[in-house]
Amino acid sequence: MKYALLAYSRPEVDQRGEILPEITEALSRPEVKSWVRLQNAESATTVSSPGDGTLLTDGPFVDSKEYLGGLIVIEAADLDEALAIAADFQSLMRAFGVIEVRPILETG
């Protein structure tokens, strides 16, 4: 079973710095299948189509103080395992923000 850990950062945190060595280490755990870091929210462009054409909006779609800073895909047997891994990451980036755990929809 795969889960996505969505890491939301607090607005005052600059995403683009070096990754902490503890986090680098945690990202190399066998349960971690892949991960990405995202540029700051100001770099986002939102694409939508309210009427006929395509509308581009400067900025992220979800307008919240915290912004999506990264995404980690993990493999876990069940939600308890996934939550334990999420808690490990959260404790490493405590100052940076919060983690949302979502099961990944696998089709076929």
Added chain:
Amino acid sequence: MLEDVFRQEWGRVLATLVGFLGDIELAEDAAQDAFAAAAERWPRDGQPPNPIGWLITTGRNRAIDRIRRERAFADKAEHLARQLAEQAEESMDEITVFPDERLELIFTCCHPALSLDAQVALTLRTLGGLSTEEIARAFLVPFETMSKRLTRAKHKIRDAVIPFAVPSDELLPDRLDAVLAVVYLIFNQGWGEGRGDLAAEAIRLGRALVELMPDEPDPLALLALMLLNDSRRAARFRNDELVLFDEQDRSLWDRAQIDEGRELLRRAIALRGTGPYVVQAAIADLHLEEPRDWREIATLYGVLAQLTQSPVVEMNRAIALAEINGPEDALELIDQLPLDDYCYFHSTRADILRRLGRNTEARIAYGRALALTQSEPERRFLEGRMLELGTPVNTDWQELWTYTLNDLEQELEGGEEPTR
């Protein structure tokens, strides 16, 4: 009669079917099919020698049929059905050894990834066997809301793979606390409303926990606490009117229940239980003594306050202290508590103010409690108390309350206590 069997065995049958089918919704349909078949056949053919085994086997076979019928996802369903049918054949002869998986089910239903509302509803539905409609009525929400709440929770369990298992030793203490909190919340919902059915349901769940985890002190203590409080049920109301503790007819207290509660508490303490439920059960026990040992009660509330950091517990300690040192000290303690939204805070304050002869303030406090209570008997009780303090009769209590508040506050500003 048959209904009693159903109510007793629903959780047991459903839990095994969830374990077998891996999905609560599917298992619920299967269990319903099995109980419907029993309702049709048992009165005609007689009850089978092993009713639980019969119900589980029937439910399982119906589930396999049901999966086969679901043409929409034919291949997948056929594969699963074949697999289940093979498993079913393997264990068909061992009808008596179906594992009791209620504990797995209750830990699934009380998983902290579900909202507390959902945990409570799901526990009542799956282990208590209450219908969605009954649960909706018990919690005063529309049927649709409750139905959505249950469906959403079941889908989350399925989609996020909330485990159907007893948690690891590491997680167990926290998860067990969550389970006990759900059961106690159900009990209190029944208690405040004076609804015996919910309280009885909570006690049934408490008994199941004790049966399934006989060496854990906290389930024993919770069951003891519920039994000791519930023993006074018959004395708590007279002609639908709330009767205060001191005015209760003690001959109506359920002696057998008190004895059982005390025995359970003794077992919990022997297992070195020191948690909040042990302390609360010990306090409930002391309250049943006559005369009441207020010093001991106040001490235990002090211990409980340390454990829980709860201002409600502090308030109860203050009530005990009022019996020892008089109401003046107690009022000082109570006035520091951040409980302005809590009905019993205001009714307690009102009572102490009344004993101090500060009737105007007592009326205001009773009015606050009245505005916050959700229980009909409590409302009538508080109204009665306000009347005793000389409030004019009026049937529109909302209006009266607004009137009274303005009126009284003006009187207070004038600085004189109104005469009755």
